[in-house]
Amino acid sequence: MANSRGMTKLFSSLACFDYHKQNVDIYSFYINSMVTSRYATTVITSRVANTLNESQEIQFEVKIPKNAFISKFRMTIEGKTYDGVVKEKEEAQQLYNQAVSRGQSAGQIKSVGRTLEDFKTSVTVAAFSKVTFELTYEELLKRRLGKYELLINAQPMQPVADFKMDVHIQEKPGISSLEVKGDLSTGDLANAIKTTRADKDAWVTLYPTQDQQTKCKSCGENGLNGDLLVTYDVERRNPKGEVMVSNGYFVHYFAPSDVPRIPKNVVFIIDRSGSMHGRKIEQTRLALLRILSDLDEDDHFGLITFDSEVNLWKRELLKATEANLKNAKSFVNEITDRGATDINAAVLAGVDMINRHPREGTASILILLTDGDPTSGETNIEKIMANVKKAIGTKFPLYCLGFGYDVNFDFLTKMSLENGGVARRIYEDSDADLQLQGFYEEVAVPLLTDIQLKYPVGTNLTKTSFSLYFNGSEIVVSGQITDNSWVMGESVTYQDTIMTKDPSDVPPENEDFMQRLWAYLTVKQLLERQ
Template sequence: VILSLKVTDYHVTCSVVSRYAVTTVESSVWNQLPIIKEAAFEVDLPSSAFISNFTIGKVYVAQVKERAAARKIYDAAKKQGKTAGLREIEKFRVAVSVPSGARMSFLLTYEELLPRRLGRYELSLGLRLGQLVQNLTLDVSITERTGISFIKVFPLKTSRLLGRKEALTVWNSTCARIHYSPTLQQQSSVSAKGLNADFIVQYDVDLRDLMGDVQVYDGYFVHYFAPRGLPVVPKDVIFVIDVSGSMIGTKIKQTKQAMNTILGDLREGDHFNIITFSDKVHTWKKGRTVRATRQNVRDAKEFIRRIIAEGWTNINAALLSAAQLVNPPSSGRLSSHRVPLVIFLTDGEATIGITSGDTILTNAKKSLGSASLFGLAFGDDADFLLLKRLALDNRGVARMVYEDADAALQLKGFYDEVASPLLSDIQLSYLDDQAFDITRSLFPNYFQGSELVVTGKVKPGVKDFKVSMSATDSKQRVKLENDVLTSHVEGNGSTDSLSCSGDLEGISSFVHRLWAYFTIKELLLAKLNASDPATQRLLAEKATNLSLKYNFVTPVTSLVVVKPDADEAAQTPTTAKPTAAATTASTVTTAKVSASRKSSPSSNPRYECIFKNICY
């Protein structure tokens, strides 16, 4: 029998204000055993989230540091024999040795912007406990100024679904509160080993103004642009599918399944073609895209059915073949009234032909023209970095497709996101020099069910915004100008009875943090896409400085925790102070321990941190 520590409390609290979510996970464990035992605290983070706070026990200080500086602190602590932990991004796991009879607490906070996809925002909160927990609660509050059009709380996402009725949801036009506190019996009905599931909430907002919603707080603004009711623009879509040997088996079967459904969903006004590639490239209809008639769709499905996976992976040749369909050499460009899209799926790296990533990037950018390339990396062996850079260079995005039973649904879900273009070449402008330090405001496409977000700083005294939008719709280039009445966000609570926004402790000026969140992400993307080392260093430095200022754990910063010396800990029984090396921008907080620990050297907690299963 494996004896484990008892998790006495587990609380997840999430406050969403205008799509910006701040989630705190708190856990307390008690060592009821007669021996020192290790306690693990593990949280799966959304890929877009930044950690903004972590506390452990009573005298452990977590500071956000520049990555190299964090490594130096960690190495120095190791040399001195101190316990230290280093955490970067993606998955968070901490292990601490807890003396007999002692309690240990953990607290983690992370922040993210919920993207709008397929007409909804989705909040996913992991409940991975490993045992039944007596005091388990999950609380979500959502506040949306323009109104909540619908909200749905799903059954727990596990192999055995738990009914919706066990989560209490209360909401009005602008505010929702969700409370979930399963009893031990309800937890054991899912699994005797405790919950291992995702708690998922989906909702959408009312946004009646064509120009969107602008919110201002303390010198910062955010503009949400998501016009409804526009006609869908026909598309020229080229599916480029990897059929190399590594796709044999489940992957090719799932790809065929997804493509069969996707082809059936094409509209008659759409044009399409299919390219398959391994070491050779095969184009279904030579030299052109064809109209999505019933017969053409039937023929395409038959072509997909006959695909066999074998051979190597020639990514460069496949991209050049797609470019020839987007920009046919003989008949000129494709119709300007259709949006050109390339959906590129691969599960590996370039292994034959031109294999240099930089050369592939150069060739693709030169040949694809105005087409948007969407890269799908199928499984962990795919060259996701190359696909991200290809998408950045060519007006698209890249996404991972995970090797799981629902991979076909993942593929279909991604296609659905880009299946209905409404506008292309969108430029959002803020007139009369009212705004500055603006994030990205030029977008290649706006798809049905999505949302474009721009943030920036506002000059003092601005009462309303003059917003200009130019874009191409299904027929022509359009330009609109409008005074958008700004909403000045208040962080001291809401006037309604639910008081949702009052839960956002310390993050009331969410627009301010949202600007930093967006700016850091854009700096990191620009660094990824830059080839000049000096430019890369400058972009990294800017991203680092902002990450430190706002205490975000990002790819250029790390979270470092060092156990204080015994005399240092004795001097600070309830509040830990930063070390001399701490930057003034770092946020230092502490959590309480509900029982004292023995003072003998053998009972000092041991700390280790694991990043993607690598122990530091």
Template sequence: MMKLYLSILFLFYLMNAKGVNSEPPDILRLHIQSDIRMRFATTQITSLVANNNNYSQEVTFNVNLPEEAFISSFKMVIDDVEYPGEVKEKEQAKKAYEKAKRKGQSAGHVAKKPRDTNKFKININVAALRNVTFEVRYQELLRRKLGLYEHSIYVNPGQPVEDVKIQVYIEESKEIRILRVPPLRSTDPTFTDATPESTTNPDATISRPSIKTAEITYVPSDTGTLDGIFEIKYDIDRRKQFNGDILAVNGYFVHFFAPADLEPIPKDILFILDTSGSMSGRKIAQVIQAMIFIMHDLVEGDRFNIMDFDDQIIFWKPTLQPWNPENVKDSLKWVRQRRASGGTNINHALLDGLDLMSTISNITSEDRSPVIVFLTDGAASSGVTRSTDILRNVAEANEKTIPVFSLSFGADADFTLLQKISLQNYAVARRIYEASDSAIQLKNFYNEISAALMTDVKFKYFGNVDNDTLTNNEFHRYFNGTEAVIAGKLTDKDASRITWNIIGSTSSGGIDIGETTEALQLSDEGKRESLLSDEDIKSIPEKLWAYLTIKQILDQMTASDNQTEKDELKNRAIELSLKYKFVTPVTSMIVVKPDKKENTDEDAAEEASRDRHPPARPAPVYKRVNRPPPRGGSYGDPHFLVKLKNVTYPICYKMPAKPGELMTLIYDPVLQINVTGKIREGTGSYKPDRPNRTYIGKVYIKTANIEIMIATHQIVFNGKRLIWKNESDIAFNGASCEVNGKGTFVEVKINPGLTFLIRRNLHARMGPKYGYLDFFLMTDDGFSPEVSGVVGRFIPMKGHLMKEHKTSKNKTEAKLKLTEPRKHYKRSVHTVLQLKPGLKNTLIPCWKIDIDKLGF
């Protein structure tokens, strides 16, 4: 299964030279589009983010991409003006970004993060009170694995985002015979999902414009808790045994080759397992569990052996053993007896392993597939420890060209050395992350290399192909469920037929097959909306050629120990990366807004306010002092007070909530009114052993005609931004939003009978760093009987106090009967009279109840 893995983690690190507490930016929109043409995927992330402070700030978010992906474009849109990125050599890009940031300009910089090759960091210095749209596009060849291509998008914005959408378009060379869109998968790799493979994501819409195309749209029904991996798995018709699809456009071609119905070649496999002291505990237990899985997957005709190494070398048997139930049982008994101790002698282990695999007695015929799987969790600490010596010794010992697949277990393994070992010995290295699912990771890797269908595969091209430009056309092993991909230039730009030849070995013997294949053309047929332009589509073969060529150069750089050669390869990689605008390990991307005018932070805030938010009409708000008491609302941390019919004092209660949670305050489906509060964590608690108190940080009000977002730093009414300290009044379709200009109150009128009041609190002893909001329902005429929510649920209710009395501690207690005739609701609860802060910050009496006793 090929994974195109995109993880969007908006991790905001805010830097403010003035030392003022800044409000984290809001993500207003998150759209992801993917366009997959002949396995070449282009994915675009578009995110609208608002800086709600009156000074510029730097925002950093990480985009976790697959290791195989290259960012191909990045741009910012500021005040409706686009600022495209420019790919530069890495150090040049970094200098340009730092220069722009010092001048206070909006600037973005995309660079590969050190020590984590699958993460890209995007730094944005956002001007005061501005919305900025980020658009990042990356491209990758989907490598076929275990018979499927898999497109996976990990989405966790870190906050509720109202507008989230994922769209994926697939166009393939042949009929798409398998297409699966499973439910969102947990981001926890240790979580075992029992959902059947055939289950379809309920929030995904799938359409098939033709047998070769597919369109998938995903709109999550619950954006408030969006945290998971959206997946698409597919494969195409492969009924022809020696399958060769060739795409040729504009002087470049790409050849996809995936033979079908071949029998696996019997394998000779040696497992070299590190059992040094650092492998003690969970690690060695997981390796043992993985070997149990793997041993049961070997098949008749296979031969195997196992080596245990630390300072010393121990083989299970002196030679390779044929697979049979008795040998499997005996080998697993031996594996379970392994104990972790000693140092890590990598050199000794590999040389002895290659010696075993290379002996005449073990290589009995050419129609077998020898493989070494080498696992370690550390660096060489015993015997020969210099990397150059180990690499030279292994190369000299591997005369039989046996693939050595290396598994780097945990963070302490010398992954650089393991990469070199595998790249120099016809294989690849893979990281195994130290977690509770490590055994499954090991097993999955084994599955990928467990069945070789062909060995010593070589492709040749004739006629109009420039063979000097070919990407890798020789493959030591072709494994089941994978695909060979070769690209190159054509001497005839308009060539429509490609003549090619393949030689290699299969389980049935050698093959030498030649064909002339009609080249395929990509189209836009059946596509309603295209992420790619016509020019983008026509350039796919050329982009694929550049992509594969750069990948090979980077692998050669990793494998090489010759500095002169590494420098030459680096310069070639930089040249191609710059030409094709790829962000690779040797390049970065910079985008800077031109310096039209030097503004101070205060000037920027004033200009933003003047240009973006002209008031609809001046209105002195809240000059009146005597405001009637609210019908209900939230106060402080938050506790709630709601006035019941027939009861003198309001009821009061608390509703537990976690930071980041969205709490429905009022919801009326008939009137289409939804009022939601976003919970924010405070900075303290009454008792050291208790979690910090929580508060309402934002209030969202939505009706059929208006959308209002009120936060401690800004107010947005139908997309128009208002400022807390600017007196203003905006009206639309009978609804209005009034700001008192003192930075304390906002009044929202839905209609003449429904009024909400929001109070801002910036200074509280245990309140959040950026303050919090109180919400009050001032008038409630017209709510339907269906109204609900933490506050709204009590609006249609009546109350009746019974058995009111004083306790021995002079407390007033009673039994409160709650009724709601239309819903046949009746409930009696114990209540105690208490004093709580009210609208005017004075203590008012209220009947405290336990909300859990009401059975909502």
């Protein structure tokens, strides 16, 4: 198993080849995605013929979601199959460079945008011979704003005579909503999409003709080029969640919606250093104005701006009254860029603001937005993380938003994970303000705090403690189990939770998905702690 960011796939030559030439024929391109209880396994199979009377390099390039990992890659040439192997990132990079220098085949994964990473490899194919590339990747679909998203990219680089995309979603509680979006659902290509729904299953197929492959929003003479986005949600008949058991493993999906929202205390820490000049600061102001308008009246909030100095709008958290919001928006409109970047002092000021104004029955959130490295005050990253972790003391989460590519995103990721939050990159684009607002919407409605999920007879559990649960999200816990006794939080028993012990509840071809889901979560969480 390989994480697509942390590890690299190695095979036996990387060279570039232009599929626009007529001496390569992609005569078949299949994408098959099977989603079982939110766990997606996608197989891409490309069959290519060398139509030249001499050998040449043929390239295989696909884009996969950033949260996915490649579980299998193989090439079949003249009846012989070559399987890929997995190496740690540093070793893989070294072996990749050596393979390229020797003219051998090698494959590598690179980030190519907001949501996708690029996998590319190539192989020498003899005259008038064929090669089959088969890549399998897996991912656990994450619930955001009440929807799961399955993103599939297709860009074969030429119209394909036999192109098929099949998606099968299987959810035991039942599927409550389903929608197909993305560039590959636009134009004449939309007529090639077929959607079928049953109680617990949904099927989406895309079987376009070669002519249709040139007629979508992002398509052209080179054929398909874009994403198909399938969004869906499941029925939630049991507020205690859904538990499934198969082959000695269990998974618990917990997404209650029948609890009242909790008033929040939120402090926004905004980088106003010189590097935020221009569109960045303008979009930040615009996003903050919208976010302030979305605060509920029983929320409390604070605003901190920083460069080499830390500037507090008010020293204390204020209630989100109409008058306070009006004054806050005036403050936001006056934010300008200047100076260096003292992240340490700014974050500690935000922590202090929340600590000095505790409110019972509320959820506290700290949100940092920055576009660069610490360049003023304490600049040692390890010391900054230690200071922040000690100050927060697991009492509330820190969310870090990194603006652009110059930011030290690894630092922000580690600091947020150490403090119960997550990091999100904000891409420098025309919709950066909407990206900021979209992130806030995911954490805007806290429903539960300090969630402790207990499984007395469970072993080898994935993460079971969560600082906050937000409306529209989902908590997922997996592990091994020998009994059906379940306890959560304050001795709330889960004896009546949906249980699935009968193997017939899980289709034979998907019986191992739960073990793979457990492994996926385990590896992902281990990597996050590194």
